[in-house]
Amino acid sequence: DAGVTQSPTHLIKTRGQQVTLRCSPKSGHDTVSWYQQALGQGPQFIFQYYEEEERQRGNFPDRFSGHQFPNYSSELNVNALLLGDSALYLCASSRSNYGYTFGSGTRLTVV
Amino acid sequence: GENVEQHPSTLSVQEGDGAVIKCTYSDSASNYFPWYKQELGKGPQLIIDIRSNVGEKKDQRIAVTLNKTAKHFSLHITETQPEDSAVYFCAASGNNDMRFGAGTRLTVKP
Numbered sequence: 001d002a003g004v005t006q007s008p009t010h011l012i013k014t015r016g017q018q019v020t021l022r023c024s025p026k027s028g029h030d031t032v033s034w035y036q037q038a039l040g041q042g043p044q045f046i047f048q049y050y051e052e053e054e055r056q057r058g059n060f061p062d063r064f065s066g067h068q069f070p071n072y073s074s075e076l077n078v079n080a081l082l083l084g085d086s087a088l089y090l091c092a093s094s095r096s097n098y099g100y101t102f103g104s105g106t107r108l109t110v111v
Numbered sequence: 112g113e114n115v116e117q118h119p120s121t122l123s124v125q126e127g128d129g130a131v132i133k134c135t136y137s138d139s140a141s142n143y144f145p146w147y148k149q150e151l152g153k154g155p156q157l158i159i160d161i162r163s164n165v166g167e168k169k170d171q172r173i174a175v176t177l178n179k180t181a182k183h184f185s186l187h188i189t190e191t192q193p194e195d196s197a198v199y200f201c202a203a204s205g206n207n208d209m210r211f212g213a214g215t216r217l218t219v220k221p
Contacts, residue, residue, distance in 0.1 A: 058112070
């Protein structure tokens with residue numbers, strides 16, 4: 001039973017570019033949440049998707065957007081990248097709001 | 112929104128000693144409190160969780176306690192081992208999101 005799969009594992013982008021990160025949830029999970037984790041800090045909640053809709057959003061600008069597909073997989077899009085967007089981006093899946101399972105993350109570096 | 116504070120930020124113990132990490136939360140609607148362990152280069156891994164209708168839960172060497180009145184919860188690790196060395200995060204959830212503490216770096220010295 002595969003857990004949460006994220007791709008790519010590492011990514012280098014130039015300031016001002018756009019990036020798309022992908023997440024496949026654990027089998028049986030229908031909810032996907034995205035987090036940004038800066039070095040040495042706790043994960044910061046970006047948003048949560050359920051039934052293909054954004055259900056809750058953290059304190060992130062509109063440059064951060066997402067999508068959930070009918071198979072529950074999800075994408076995180078970040079436009080107009082800033083140096084400060086460099087971080088580990090984590091996807092977590094769950095069934096309802098319990099037992100979040102995290103992927104290994106995508107390490108984004110903006111240069 | 113929910114605000115979770117975690118203490119201490121670093122904790123160093125001798126192998127075999129116990130370790131305690133404490134967290135407080137602000138939103139009285141939060142009803143689910145998981146703890147995660149994160150090793151270098153990996154995503155957080157759930158180690159134990161507790162729901163608001165329970166005051167204490169234990170799983171082998173790990174236990175969590177919850178005081179809903181005071182809005183705080185704690186992680187207790189007994190008989191620590193070098194492989195327990197990692198960063199530990201507490202979290203609180205109640206409104207379609209889950210908010211994390213800043214983390215505690217636990218070092219277990221052999």
